[in-house]
Amino acid sequence: RKEVEQDPGPFNVPEGATVAFNCTYSNSASQSFFWYRQDCRKEPKLLMSVYSSGNEDGRFTAQLNRASQYISLLIRDSKLSDSATYLCVVDTGGYQKVTFGTGTKLQVIP
Amino acid sequence: DVKVTQSSRYLVKRTGEKVFLECVQDMDHENMFWYRQDPGLGLRLIYFSYDVKMKEKGDIPEGYSVSREKKERFSLILESASTNQTSMYLCASSTPKSNQPQHFGDGTRLSIL
Numbered sequence: 001r002k003e004v005e006q007d008p009g010p011f012n013v014p015e016g017a018t019v020a021f022n023c024t025y026s027n028s029a030s031q032s033f034f035w036y037r038q039d040c041r042k043e044p045k046l047l048m049s050v051y052s053s054g055n056e057d058g059r060f061t062a063q064l065n066r067a068s069q070y071i072s073l074l075i076r077d078s079k080l081s082d083s084a085t086y087l088c089v090v091d092t093g094g095y096q097k098v099t100f101g102t103g104t105k106l107q108v109i110p
Numbered sequence: 111d112v113k114v115t116q117s118s119r120y121l122v123k124r125t126g127e128k129v130f131l132e133c134v135q136d137m138d139h140e141n142m143f144w145y146r147q148d149p150g151l152g153l154r155l156i157y158f159s160y161d162v163k164m165k166e167k168g169d170i171p172e173g174y175s176v177s178r179e180k181k182e183r184f185s186l187i188l189e190s191a192s193t194n195q196t197s198m199y200l201c202a203s204s205t206p207k208s209n210q211p212q213h214f215g216d217g218t219r220l221s222i223l
Contacts, residue, residue, distance in 0.1 A: 032209045043200055043214040044153070087152075089211075096141055096204045097168075098212065102152035 001026050004090050006101035014109050017078050021104045023088030024070045032091035033064055035073050037084045038103065044087055047073075078108045112137045114215035116201050122221045129188040131218050133201030141204045142184035143212060144168075144176065146197040153200065159184055160206065191222045 006023045013019045025033075033050035048055065050062040050071050061074040071090075075082055088101035117132035135142065143158040145168075155168030157176040165176050173195060177185040184203075188195055198219050202212040 034211050036211075041219075043217045045214070046211045049209060049211060096206065096208075096210060096212065097155070097158065100145075100153040102150065 003027060003092060003099045004088055004101040006086075006088050006104045008102060008104060010105040010107050012107045012109055013078055015078060015080060017108075018074065018076045019078055019106065020072055020074045021086055021088075021106075022070050022072050023090075023101050023104075024068075025088075025090040025099075026069070027090070027092055028066075028069060030090045030092065032096070032098070033062075033071050034089040034098075035060075035062055035071075036087040036089055036100075038087055039084050044100075047086070075106075078106075080108050080110065082106060083108045112139075112203070112213040114201055114203055114213055116199075116215035116218050118218050119216060120219050120221075122223060123188075123191050124223055125191060125193060127188075127191045127222075129191050129220070129222075131186040131188075131199055131201075131220070133184045133186070133203075133215055134182050135184075135201075135203040135213075136182065137203065137205075137213075138181065139203035139213075140181070140206050141212075142178065143202040143204075144174075144184065144186045145200045145202065146170070146195075147200060147217075148197050156186065193222050196220060196222045 035047040036044040085103040145153040159178040201215040204212040
């Protein structure tokens with residue numbers, strides 16, 4: 001089993017739709033979880049951290065399910081500008097070493 | 111805002127050359143990382159450093175070395191470049207505090223001919 005797994009997509013959704021991505025991780029001792037966004041040919045940028053109780057930032061909601069070892073990202077009222085690849089990131093060792101998922105591609109269609 | 115600066119956005123080198131990629135961060139971060147990103151494989155850790163002059167191998171260190179002489183600067187060295195090292199190289203930094211994310215530079219798109 002891969003350390004971090006994501007559905008590569010693409011997810012093609014119309015503007016205004018709600019879309020959710022899941023990401024599973026294998027290390028039950030992981031403590032830090034993040035979602036990054038990466039635009040084509042650009043660097044990954046932090047979208048949000050994921051906290052145990054779940055957290056929200058505007059149209060974005062992140063959840064953590066430790067029992068089933070997955071995190072999720074929900075995007076409400078999708079915008080064209082949300083089109084990007086979303087990377088799930090999980091810590092896997094000391095010194096803030098992390099493992100990146102290969103990403104889920106989202107395409108928001110007019 | 112954290113600023114991580116990589117020396118080149120695009121670089122073209124020849125097989126067998128020694129290649130230096132430079133990364134500088136301005137946030138006094140202890141941890142610095144070098145990744146490469148290839149289609150379908152995601153980001154893979156090459157080397158990281160948690161302090162000046164300290165370095166640790168990541169998942170794919172073969173063919174690479176690193177140098178961290180100053181806290182703000184972390185260099186990646188391709189000892190003898192090969193075509194399979196053509197890739198996007200990304201530098202990141204972070205603090206050692208828990209639950210702190212890594213911050214990335216713009217990336218260097220390196221082509222080895």
